[in-house]
Structures are given as C-alpha cells and as structure tokens.
Amino acid sequence: MSNPFLSPIARRQLLGLAAATACTVLSPVTAQAAEYPSKAVRVVVGFPAGSVTDAIARLMADQLSKSLGQPFVVENKPGANGMLGATEVARATPDGYTLLVTNSSSVTINPQIYKKVNYKPADFAPISQIIDAPFILVVNSAWAQGAKVNTLDELMNWAKAHPGQLSYGSAGPGNIAHLSFAMLSNRKQVQTVHVPYKAGSQAQLAAIGGEIQTLFDTPPSIPQIENGKLKALAVTSSKRMARLPNVPTMAEAGVPGFDVSFWLGALAPKGTPQAVIDKLYAAIKQMPNDPAVKNALSMQGDPVVTDPASFAKRIASEVPTWGAVIQREGISLD
Structure with a gap:
C-alpha cells in the first residue's frame, strides 16, 4: 500500500531503489559473468600436441588469455577419436573453467558410431565454430x-x-x-x-x-x-581450393555428391551460464582481426567464427546427416 505522506519524487526514488535492489538479488549469474574468469581456465583437447585441433586450441587459448586476463591452459587428452577429452568436459562442472576444443567427428559422430560412449551432443554448450575445412x-x-x-x-x-x-x-x-x-x-x-x-x-x-x-x-x-x-x-569441397587450383573436386574427379567438410570449434559443458558463453564468444570472434592469427588460422582451413546459436544449429543439422551415412555404410565400433 503506498504511503500518502510521500511526495511523488520521493516515491519514484524509493521505487527505483527497490528495483535496483531486486536486480542485484535476482542476478547472481550476471555478477558471476562479470567476474569471469577469476582463475585459470582448462582447455581440453582430445588429440595430441601438434595436431590440427591442438594448433587451433593454442591460438584460441592465447587470444582468450590476452582478452580476459587469466591463463587459458591447453591440456591434451588424446584417444578414441577425441572421445576421452570430450567425455571429461561433458562431465565437468558447468562454470566456464573447463572448455573443449575439438572437431566435428568427436561431437556429431562418436555418439552414433561407438557402442560405449558416455556423452551425446546435447551434453555440450556450443561457444563458437572457429575453422571450416575440406579434405x-x-x-x-x-x-x-x-x-x-x-x-x-x-x-x-x-x-x-x-x-x-x-x-x-x-x-x-x-x-x-x-x-x-x-x-x-x-x-x-x-x-x-x-x-x-x-x-x-x-x-x-x-x-x-x-x-x-x-x-x-x-x-x-x-x-x-x-x-x-x-x-x-x-x-572434397564443392569448388576447387584457391591454394590448390589444379586439383579437381571430387565431382570433377568422377564422384558427384561427395561434398564433405569438417569444423573445429569450442564448447563448454551443458549448463554453463549463457553470459559466460557470450563473454567467451566475444573474445574468440576477435581472433581473425589479428593478421598474424588470421594467417595461422588460414593454414588450418577457412576461418569461420560463428556465434553460439549458429554453431549449435550446424551441430544439430550434422547429427542426422552423419547418422544416415553410418547406417548406410554399416559402421559400428566398440
């Protein structure tokens, strides 16, 4: 019930203070994101040092360390086509302090082709695709x-x-x-x-x-x-690569409909606060703005840095596509 003895100005000031207090109380996630990162962040790679995925992870980790002011430390957990590293991140606390840099195989294919796998694509929160490349x-x-x-x-x-x-x-x-x-x-x-x-x-x-x-x-x-x-x-691209102008596409070589590409990107455990995901993406999307970083990325494929929603959409579209291939080719692994 409003106080009849308060002036209109005082009433507005009181309501404004109450609203500000409510926002402070109801937005701990926003406060957490503002403070993130407050300590070192692990970047798990399911492939050995020296691999393409490792190279991208180290470029990203360096960028994030500079942008966000805390160490982003790459840890290689190779084995089972990236499955060991992916499993570890899928089980990690979703607080933004354990990230995964991996390729499309480990996320869209492993859960469909291995009989014993302990994660699925939905166990990850996509942050950003970084590279797209043909074979x-x-x-x-x-x-x-x-x-x-x-x-x-x-x-x-x-x-x-x-x-x-x-x-x-x-x-x-x-x-x-x-x-x-x-x-x-x-x-x-x-x-x-x-x-x-x-x-x-x-x-x-x-x-x-x-x-x-x-x-x-x-x-x-x-x-x-x-x-x-x-x-x-x-x-395996739909058109010839600029760096290999004399090499035909699969279609030109006599195998039509064989357009295959793969991505490399960053993900976090499902449940990681969206504000943290957005903060990471904002830093990652700056990578191609540095000529040296862009050149290093270009050596691995085409730098295609996409937002979390677009990356999630690509993953969702690839799961049934590769599922159909796996079923048609009759491939199953232990």
Missing part, C-alpha cells in the same frame, strides 16, 4: 609414381586390381576422414584397409613414410603437396 585426397608420391596413379580413377582402378592392399589412414576409428574413405570404397566397390592413428598429423607422416598409401588429409598437408612428398588427387 584433400592425397597419396604417397613415390608409391603413386611406381603404381602409375595420377588421378582418383587410377587410384580406384589400382584398388580393384589389388583387393585389400590399398591402405588409408585417419585420426582414428569414426573420424570423418575414416567415414569419407569408407564411403568412397563402398561407392567404388573396392576393398581397402583402414589404419587408425591418434591424430591426422600422424596419419600424414605415415603416408609420407610409406606406411600407408593414401588418406583424406587436411589443409596443413598443402606444404607436403607443394614439396612433392604427397600427391593431391581431389578435394
């Missing part, structure tokens, strides 16, 4: 010369003539590079052998060293293509 189908140059393989068709013809002898690598069972080669093998009806590694960089070294003959590699392989250690046969 490059490469072969060991010395082997290709001896086998007279210069095109995708010639690679598949060699595989048909030598059943079970063409070996390809990937960053682990269920990795998008693994699924992509399985799709290619099924479409061309050839028998190939998958050799999993803990990181794509290790698979690349195996191809250069002759342990395997081929793989779907990532853009950081371009220097190895340019120096002649690897030979590029096709790219």
Whole structure:
C-alpha cells in the first residue's frame, strides 16, 4: 500500500531503489559473468600436441588469455577419436573453467558410431565454430609414381586390381576422414584397409613414410603437396581450393555428391551460464582481426567464427546427416 505522506519524487526514488535492489538479488549469474574468469581456465583437447585441433586450441587459448586476463591452459587428452577429452568436459562442472576444443567427428559422430560412449551432443554448450575445412585426397608420391596413379580413377582402378592392399589412414576409428574413405570404397566397390592413428598429423607422416598409401588429409598437408612428398588427387569441397587450383573436386574427379567438410570449434559443458558463453564468444570472434592469427588460422582451413546459436544449429543439422551415412555404410565400433 503506498504511503500518502510521500511526495511523488520521493516515491519514484524509493521505487527505483527497490528495483535496483531486486536486480542485484535476482542476478547472481550476471555478477558471476562479470567476474569471469577469476582463475585459470582448462582447455581440453582430445588429440595430441601438434595436431590440427591442438594448433587451433593454442591460438584460441592465447587470444582468450590476452582478452580476459587469466591463463587459458591447453591440456591434451588424446584417444578414441577425441572421445576421452570430450567425455571429461561433458562431465565437468558447468562454470566456464573447463572448455573443449575439438572437431566435428568427436561431437556429431562418436555418439552414433561407438557402442560405449558416455556423452551425446546435447551434453555440450556450443561457444563458437572457429575453422571450416575440406579434405584433400592425397597419396604417397613415390608409391603413386611406381603404381602409375595420377588421378582418383587410377587410384580406384589400382584398388580393384589389388583387393585389400590399398591402405588409408585417419585420426582414428569414426573420424570423418575414416567415414569419407569408407564411403568412397563402398561407392567404388573396392576393398581397402583402414589404419587408425591418434591424430591426422600422424596419419600424414605415415603416408609420407610409406606406411600407408593414401588418406583424406587436411589443409596443413598443402606444404607436403607443394614439396612433392604427397600427391593431391581431389578435394572434397564443392569448388576447387584457391591454394590448390589444379586439383579437381571430387565431382570433377568422377564422384558427384561427395561434398564433405569438417569444423573445429569450442564448447563448454551443458549448463554453463549463457553470459559466460557470450563473454567467451566475444573474445574468440576477435581472433581473425589479428593478421598474424588470421594467417595461422588460414593454414588450418577457412576461418569461420560463428556465434553460439549458429554453431549449435550446424551441430544439430550434422547429427542426422552423419547418422544416415553410418547406417548406410554399416559402421559400428566398440
């Protein structure tokens, strides 16, 4: 009930004070975000040091440390196509002090392809996509010369003539590079052998060293293509890559409808306050504004920094897409 002895001005001042007090009492999350981060933040990477995912994580951690004034420390937890690191973050306290930098395989594919997995895409709060990139189908140059393989068709013809002898690598069972080669093998009806590694960089070294003959590699392989250690046969983007103008797309090489790309991005445990997510995204989106950082990102793929809602939408759209591929190819892993 209003006090009849208060003047209109005094009444307005009293109501304003009450509203301000209510906001202070009812907005602890806002206060938490304003203070965040107040200590070091862990950035978990489910792949080894030196991998593409690790490189992106370290660029992001450096940016966040500078922008937010606290250390962002990268911790590598490699294994099971990024599943070990993802599982740890999914179980972490959702306070913004444990983050995940990973690739699309570990979030959109692992929960659908592994029989024993302890997380699902909904267990994460997307912060930002950072990189989008296609794959490059490469072969060991010395082997290709001896086998007279210069095109995708010639690679598949060699595989048909030598059943079970063409070996390809990937960053682990269920990795998008693994699924992509399985799709290619099924479409061309050839028998190939998958050799999993803990990181794509290790698979690349195996191809250069002759342990395997081929793989779907990532853009950081371009220097190895340019120096002649690897030979590029096709790219999985819908148009040719600017850095590889003479390499055809998969469609141009005779495999239409084979547009495959992967993302690298940052996520937090489900339930992390939205104000903290937004604060992290605001710092991450500044990364391409630094020419040196943008150049470093461009070596890994196309810098495509998206907001949390757009990133969540992409993840949600990819889950059924890859689910259909997994079902069609009949792939299941322990």
